Amino acid sequence: MNGLFGSTILDVAVGLIFVYLLLAIICTSLNEWIAGILGLRAKTLALGIRQLLDQQPKPIKPGDPATASTNKDWLIAEFYKHPLVTGMKKGDDHPSYIPARTFATTLMDIVSGPEAQLSYASLQAGINALPPGDVKTALTSLLRTTGSTLAEAQKSIETWFDDSMDRVSGWYKRKIQLNTAIVALLLAFATNADTLRIATTLWHNPELRAEGVKLAEERAEANKNGSEPAAANAPTVETTYPDASDPLNPKMKPVTQAERAFLTNLLGWESAPDFKNMESGKTKALLLMLLGWVLTGIAVSLGAPFWFDILNKFINIRGSGKAPDELPKAPSATPIPASAEKKA
Amino acid sequence: MKLLRNHVFWTVLSVFFACSQLQAGTLVLSSKFVNDNKDRATITVQLEVDEHLTHAHKIDKGGDDGDVHMAGRADEVRLPLVAEILNAAKETSSMQVLNQSSPASKIAVKGVWRLWFEHPSPNQMIQGNTVAKPINSNPDHVFEIHPITQFGNNSVVDSFVPIANKTTHYTAYPAATAFPKYEALKSTIKNNGSAISITSTKAGYNYAEFIIELAAKPTAVSDGFLVLAKIFDVSDEEEPVVSDLRRMVFVKGTPPSDALNGLGKGDHLHVMGIPRVNLTEVLAAAKAGKTVNTRLPYEMIIVAVFPE
Numbered sequence: 001m002n003g004l005f006g007s008t009i010l011d012v013a014v015g016l017i018f019v020y021l022l023l024a025i026i027c028t029s030l031n032e033w034i035a036g037i038l039g040l041r042a043k044t045l046a047l048g049i050r051q052l053l054d055q056q057p058k059p060i061k062p063g064d065p066a067t068a069s070t071n072k073d074w075l076i077a078e079f080y081k082h083p084l085v086t087g088m089k090k091g092d093d094h095p096s097y098i099p100a101r102t103f104a105t106t107l108m109d110i111v112s113g114p115e116a117q118l119s120y121a122s123l124q125a126g127i128n129a130l131p132p133g134d135v136k137t138a139l140t141s142l143l144r145t146t147g148s149t150l151a152e153a154q155k156s157i158e159t160w161f162d163d164s165m166d167r168v169s170g171w172y173k174r175k176i177q178l179n180t181a182i183v184a185l186l187l188a189f190a191t192n193a194d195t196l197r198i199a200t201t202l203w204h205n206p207e208l209r210a211e212g213v214k215l216a217e218e219r220a221e222a223n224k225n226g227s228e229p230a231a232a233n234a235p236t237v238e239t240t241y242p243d244a245s246d247p248l249n250p251k252m253k254p255v256t257q258a259e260r261a262f263l264t265n266l267l268g269w270e271s272a273p274d275f276k277n278m279e280s281g282k283t284k285a286l287l288l289m290l291l292g293w294v295l296t297g298i299a300v301s302l303g304a305p306f307w308f309d310i311l312n313k314f315i316n317i318r319g320s321g322k323a324p325d326e327l328p329k330a331p332s333a334t335p336i337p338a339s340a341e342k343k344a
Numbered sequence: 345m346k347l348l349r350n351h352v353f354w355t356v357l358s359v360f361f362a363c364s365q366l367q368a369g370t371l372v373l374s375s376k377f378v379n380d381n382k383d384r385a386t387i388t389v390q391l392e393v394d395e396h397l398t399h400a401h402k403i404d405k406g407g408d409d410g411d412v413h414m415a416g417r418a419d420e421v422r423l424p425l426v427a428e429i430l431n432a433a434k435e436t437s438s439m440q441v442l443n444q445s446s447p448a449s450k451i452a453v454k455g456v457w458r459l460w461f462e463h464p465s466p467n468q469m470i471q472g473n474t475v476a477k478p479i480n481s482n483p484d485h486v487f488e489i490h491p492i493t494q495f496g497n498n499s500v501v502d503s504f505v506p507i508a509n510k511t512t513h514y515t516a517y518p519a520a521t522a523f524p525k526y527e528a529l530k531s532t533i534k535n536n537g538s539a540i541s542i543t544s545t546k547a548g549y550n551y552a553e554f555i556i557e558l559a560a561k562p563t564a565v566s567d568g569f570l571v572l573a574k575i576f577d578v579s580d581e582e583e584p585v586v587s588d589l590r591r592m593v594f595v596k597g598t599p600p601s602d603a604l605n606g607l608g609k610g611d612h613l614h615v616m617g618i619p620r621v622n623l624t625e626v627l628a629a630a631k632a633g634k635t636v637n638t639r640l641p642y643e644m645i646i647v648a649v650f651p652e
Binding site: 032097099236237238239240241244245246247248249250251 | 375376383537538559560561563565570571572588589591609622624625628629631636637638639641
């Protein structure tokens, strides 16, 4: 074995981390797709808005049937009927994002009533006319703590909405984390991404190991080049058009062709143990395989930014001490980049 | 000693030049603006023209492109803005309107919106912030209306033809030179929900001449056509200069969009185009994470079709 630096162990580690990074990027894309199909963002936002606006009956006006006051969802229904909000909907779908300003303007408009010119006085009168309910209580306390202009009231309602949306973001993040863990495990199983087998393959296959290190260095280098405004630790993504006749819908191309080829060589079911013809040690092999999948699943669920950070650290360690067989080549043997050739 | 001074002078000048080329600019756009304009060719604004040239650039190559520049402000954009008329010397009515416009008056301008980091500011450009009155016709900016299609009451769609005057033709950058530069531009895209920021290195190579092979029938949008295409250098129609398909933008009612009529998959056009940031791809990248690094997503505005 060649020493610690530039050694097989380090190269296997870089290769393994690189596989985790690529799988994590694929996992993120799958997760986004699933979240989009399920409308997770919109559903979570709808839940957050319901929590803000429910439990508020309709103001009773002379001539209104008394039963109207028992409708606790009156304000939510009015909110979603308002043109400022319907304009953000795509068909019947709930919008996945509502700006704080739109929320505040819509709410103030509903509470003030359609007849009134929107002003601080009409807003205050509208709040006073509301029957007891959660929104009346919230708005009354918001107005008590602000100045007496419409702009200040609006700002205060926007802050109330933003604070609540921070909580909603937390719910969404937790849902996504759970989804990520499930998707990561399914991905590990579907691609037979068994950590133990990947490490063994990299250990025994120097060409594949070298290819992994090369691709990992390229991906890390792409974010290091001083001429590029790259954000440290941010994943590198590429867009592509899967359907040439649809120029309106680009999709993410998470991994490059070379990276895909590298993954194909390492993952898959073709090189899985042949359990049928195994005479002994079936249980042990199966348990090890399960362990390998679980390890991969856990690793992938840590996310691409995490593995990108780790990869950078390992590449730096690897670069800080070259093995004797990796010493820089003499200038005459170093290929001249095309740009330098032109200058010369 | 004199030799040394010269050497130091040129070294310092080269370093400054290199730094200016690498200068990164950051643009912060409202997500609504991105959503509203991503699949549109044009934008219409009431432009307050603050500074402008009184005559068109001469026609040769590089910056001598026959355009006329005007710098101004528009409530619909709320970013430092420059608008340009292509083949301006031929657009005498529009030049007259421009030269007779009084300060602070607004002119209705429709044209291709164009985001490109050719003249980025060292400071962040945030959409919605108060835009300072420009002091010349080409201030720091990344937003352009270029080319203009309607200036006041004058339609200028007939300016979408190869740039030329009676004696000279404009020499655009060959595809083999321009596209590797476009492809090499890197960007960082950040998404915070209500705003999307794009940081990119300084870009250039405004006009490129190339051949496109349509990958499909063009898709009609409200004010033009979008189509994915392979890109070839005029001197080599075998090997594309870009490995992937890139999106082409044709503006409805212009000679290039007329030339597109009836074309479909596999058809070729010899064109001149200018690059702009592709907001559809920016949005797709922004959805991939809060912060992502990517090549600068771009598409080509087709401003002229060369006769075969």
